[in-house]
Amino acid sequence: MKVQLFIPCFIDQLYPQTAFNMLKVLQKAGCTVEYNSNQTCCGQPAFNAGFWDDAKEVCTKFLKDFDGADYVVAPSASCTGFVRNYYPKLFDNSSYHNDVKALRDRTFEFSEFLVNVLKIDNLGAKLDLKATYHDSCAGLRECKIKEEPRKLLGNVKGLELVEMKDVETCCGFGGTFAVKFEPISIGMADQKVSNARESGAQCIISTDHSCLMHLDGYIRHKGLPMQTMHIADVLASGW
Known part of the structure; x- marks a missing residue:
């Protein structure tokens, strides 16, 4: 199973060891793990601050960075929840509608991916x-x-x-x-x-x-x- 890691901004800058530990666990669980080094932010900070146009630019890049990935797994329910619940609102009735729907269905928080997708709890x-x-x-x-x-x-x-x-x-x-x-x-x-x-x-x-x-x-x-x-x-x- 191929997994693309999404590493949120603050984990990249402040808690990189958590990202490496997530990689370690996913590999032990049998996943082929990839990391797109071009990735940046999911767009949530700008969106929450009211800068929706700026957020949409960042979110569009996120869509392109993770295009084609089997699964996108993040060590953050906050970022995962934003992609799932707010991308559809940002891109409603746009050319990215289907891309957003597909991304939403294959984006998971780390623990739920292990338990609900991989069926592993130990x-x-x-x-x-x-x-x-x-x-x-x-x-x-x-x-x-x-x-x-x-x-x-x-x-x-x-x-x-x-x-x-x-x-x-x-x-x-x-x-x-x-x-x-x-x-x-x-x-x-x-x-x-x-x-x-x-x-x-x-x-x-x-x-x-x-x-x-x-x-x-x-x-x-x-x-x-x-x-x-x-x-x-x-x-x-x-x-």
Whole structure:
């Protein structure tokens, strides 16, 4: 099975090891993995900021960069959800309509691709850690991902997974929301981290590094004894 990796901007710049770990896991799962080095952004930041014409230019490039790929897999439910749910609106009644429809059907977030497409929920990972899982808004509401990450994490040897209170509540990042409404954003991060700590977890795991980046910043600023990990980094552990 041929898979094209889409690596979001912030992972490319800030968390490249997560991209390499996703590659490692997909290859172990038997995939032939390709990476188009011409790829850039999915267009979500410009779209969310209201610059739809600029976003459309970026999205058009994305369509061309991933034309013909069997599957497009990303370590981000946020970017995946944007391609699935907002590309059809941007390109409605345009010459790209069919291309967008095809791309939507073959674009997947990493954990849902493993579980729902490859039918794999055990990668042989090992990690001695007590952790809790954070449902990102994009994963939960835009990609409808809930059980897939938990199935994968439930099969990681040595990992004790506990649920935190109000697990489906937003972490407060929301892209530019964290910049425009900083006090509210910080308050939401405080609530999320407090709930995670009350569960007894040492680590917060998620499908989205955007959420984790926000939470990790709060954790480090407060000097709290907690860490964050992307699910790809967890699944690449111990082998």
